[in-house]
Amino acid sequence: xxxxxxxxxxxxxxxxxxxxxxxxxxxxxxxxxxxxxxxxxxxxxxxxxxxxxxxxxxxxxxxxxxxxxxxxxxxxxxxxxxxxxxxxxxxxxxxxxxxxxxxxxxxxxxxxxxxxxxxxxxxxxxxxxxxxxxxxxxxxxxxxxxxxxxxxxxxxxxxxxxxxxxxxxxxxxxxxxxxxxxxxxxxxxxxxxxxxxxxxxxxxxxxxxxxxxxxxxxxxxxxxxxxxxxxxxxxxxxxxxxxxxxxxxxxxxxxxxxxxxxxxxxxxxxxxxxxxxxxxxxxxxxxxxxxxxxxxxxxxxxxxxxxxxxxxxxxxxxxxxxxxxxxxxxxxxx
DNA sequence: ATAGGGTTAG
Numbered sequence: 001x002x003x004x005x006x007x008x009x010x011x012x013x014x015x016x017x018x019x020x021x022x023x024x025x026x027x028x029x030x031x032x033x034x035x036x037x038x039x040x041x042x043x044x045x046x047x048x049x050x051x052x053x054x055x056x057x058x059x060x061x062x063x064x065x066x067x068x069x070x071x072x073x074x075x076x077x078x079x080x081x082x083x084x085x086x087x088x089x090x091x092x093x094x095x096x097x098x099x100x101x102x103x104x105x106x107x108x109x110x111x112x113x114x115x116x117x118x119x120x121x122x123x124x125x126x127x128x129x130x131x132x133x134x135x136x137x138x139x140x141x142x143x144x145x146x147x148x149x150x151x152x153x154x155x156x157x158x159x160x161x162x163x164x165x166x167x168x169x170x171x172x173x174x175x176x177x178x179x180x181x182x183x184x185x186x187x188x189x190x191x192x193x194x195x196x197x198x199x200x201x202x203x204x205x206x207x208x209x210x211x212x213x214x215x216x217x218x219x220x221x222x223x224x225x226x227x228x229x230x231x232x233x234x235x236x237x238x239x240x241x242x243x244x245x246x247x248x249x250x251x252x253x254x255x256x257x258x259x260x261x262x263x264x265x266x267x268x269x270x271x272x273x274x275x276x277x278x279x280x281x282x283x284x285x286x287x288x289x290x291x292x293x294x295x296x297x298x299x300x301x302x303x304x305x306x307x308x309x310x311x312x313x314x315x316x317x318x319x320x321x322x323x324x325x326x327x328x329x330x331x332x333x334x
Numbered sequence: 335a336t337a338g339g340g341t342t343a344g
Contacts, residue, residue, distance in 0.1 A: 009335085010335055011335090012335090012338070013335040013336090014335050015335095016335080017335055017336085028335060042344075043335095044336085045335055045336050046335075046336085047336090048335095048336040048337075049335070049336055051336085051337095052336070052337075079336095079337095080337080081335090081336055081337045082337085083337090084336095084337040084338070085335090085337055087337080087338095088337075088338075114337085114338090115338075115339080116337055116338040117337085117340085118336050119338045119339070120337080121338095122338090122339095123338070123339075126339095136338080150338095150339095151339080152338090152339045153338085153339085155339045156338080156339055156340095158340085159339070162340080163340095184342080184344095185339095186338095187339050187341095188339090189340085190339095190340040190341060191339085191340045191341090192340090193340085193341090194340070194341070236340095236341085237342080238340065238341035238342070239340085239341080241341080241342090241343095242340095248338060261336065264335075273343095277344095278344095285342045310338070312339095
């Protein structure tokens with residue numbers, strides 16, 4: 001005899017989750033309806049998964065309607081996870097004011113924000129170009145004894161300033177986070193690299209690269225180390241590509257070569273096509289001046305060697321100084 | 335079985 005096992009609410013919720021993940025909100029809703037019909041009612045987790053689904057589909061109104069249904073029809077009050085999902089949903093549709101309104105509504109209901117609530121609200125302000133408001137939320141988080149700010153929260157604070165290219169402010173925050181015992185990670189440095197690119201401060205990229213490079217290599221045998229030493233950093237494509245991009249644009253070819261070497265060491269294929277394009281568009285006529293003094297030529301000889309090495313790495317012809325080849329000769333436009 | 339972090343091509 002075969003036992004007739006009924007699916008329980010976890011089984012159903014797993015199915016709901018699968019449909020949500022596939023973007024099929026209609027089918028997910030049909031499962032919800034079936035749960036009611038067969039007497040295996042959905043719980044808060046089921047509803048939260050559906051809420052997340054609507055938010056991912058940018059259907060915030062549907063999400064809010066579902067909150068009404070879960071409250072009034074199913075008698076399930078939204079919890080902090082539900083609210084966090086809604087706050088993030090507002091962010092997805094660029095509604096930072098709506099995100100704040102939901103955060104406040106949650107608190108008015110006596111539901112305590114978690115560090116995720118605070119960080120998500122910070123994201124609303126960081127992504128909408130209001131780093132000072134993000135900072136205000138961060139300060140509130142620091143003053144809330146129920147939560148502890150973590151690396152993600154610090155990174156969101158940094159991101160807010162970097163998005164506007166406010167490099168000095170970002171560096172101050174990173175200094176403060178270090179003083180609080182948090183080591184910057186690839187996300188922190190990735191934000192800063194983007195801020196530096198936006199601010200067009202390539203000198204800052206050199207400083208950042210030195211710090212990143214230092215963190216990339218593990219401490220050698222015999223070297224002093226203690227708990228305050230930052231852990232080894234595994235750089236990723238976003239960080240290294242941004243740094244290399246800045247260096248190539250700024251004609252820092254020695255540094256650019258170091259960075260692309262680091263990319264290759266980490267199994268990240270550098271985008272040679274892009275770097276070639278930047279090189280050709282910005283620097284192909286470098287070192288072609290016929291009026292440079294001997295002193296000047298001597299001063300730049302090292303830079304020139306680096307440029308030659310970089311061209312070699314790109315696979316560009318590297319003995320064409322003064323000739324007139326351009327992008328057109330590469331892609332056939334001319 | 336549910337919620338938060340940078341980038342993703344000038």
